[in-house]
Amino acid sequence: MRKALRQMAMAIETARYCRKARQANGGDIGFLKAVRMCRQHRFDPSEAYYLGFFDGGFDEATLDRYVSRRELTKLQERVNPPSWADLLKNKGMFYRFCMANEVPVPALYALYFPGCGGVLGDGRWLAAKGRAWARHLSEELPETFVFKPARGSNGDGVAVFQRCGDEFTDAAGRVYDAGEMWRLMSSETFRTGLIIQERLQNHADLDRLTGSQFLQTIRACTFVDATGSARLLHAHLKLTAKGVATDNFGVGLGGNLQCCVDLDSGVPGAAVRLRPCGHGMEQVERHPETGMAFGEFALPHWRQLGDVVNRAAERFLPVRAIGWDVAITPTGPVVVEGNIWWGPNNPFGNMDKVRRVLASDAAPAVAEEASLAVS
16 A cells, blocks of 8 residues: 555656656656656656656666666665764764874864753863853854754755854854854754864865855765775766855756766866756856866866775775765865765766676675575
8 A cells, every 4th residue: 555655656746747847848758658767767756857867858778877866875775884874974973083093174173062062172071051152152263164063964054154253254144143153053953963163275276167265075985895995986076156155966956066077087077067947967068157178177186085085985994885075175185074875976977887886796795685585
């Protein structure tokens, strides 16, 4: 019964997105073909829609180059122990672990937990009292810093502040006094904990490419093989659209861009972004703000970035497949986040390579489970 209801709900959602595709493009692949495609390849209808699968001109023969979120998570669960997820999902634990293992991360100014107090970057404990924290914010923090939820994703809750005396201004221009900042710290956004950390700066070469004051990061996906050696599987440059403070792409609705990066040279290819009609991706050869060609730009500190994430990957065993977010700063690469359930890099149509690596390594475990079930 539950399965039938799920299938009915998916069919209704597929019909809705097929209708949107017709409205956007004047045609679609047809409802029955769309349903079969989603069921066979385990894509959610919304996932398939934003990738452009429902477009009448989509070549179904290329589907092997894509991996659904559902399929990728199953593969990741074969090589990543789910019980270790909190080490990466809880950013407070993540940063502490990185610092203990000499993985470069942003300077940690404080960890705060509503109702419990927190610890400052120098190890001092500060009780959950508004005046004490307001004083710390006004007198001890640098002129610019970042608030980040201890558990969060997709850039939700991340806020950049500029301090001037007892006043704090966020990226949208809103001004807070110390008391308002304290109330923000104790809000629902940070109920799992608040991280106050360094605001990283882009390398000057990235500033020239993007013309943006906000941080642009690299998603670098690593895998540790059976010998314990790590290697890069994929990397892409995440670029913020004009006026957007975080570089999360999602399905592309925020206007951000991504460029697949050549793993040997560190040179990005053409960027991809969501088409204006909202259905499918389009390529962009030059940065929309600066006009610089992506293919004529090489990421600085590229070899060092590979060394940093591969070394970090080996420190995080037994988690074997990690999607790192890395900033390239004036002094070199700095790890911003590590993701245990990182999403598929489908806009580039190269997930078949990632699937082969993860699936081949997961296969022995699948085979062993099957033999145990038979015996």
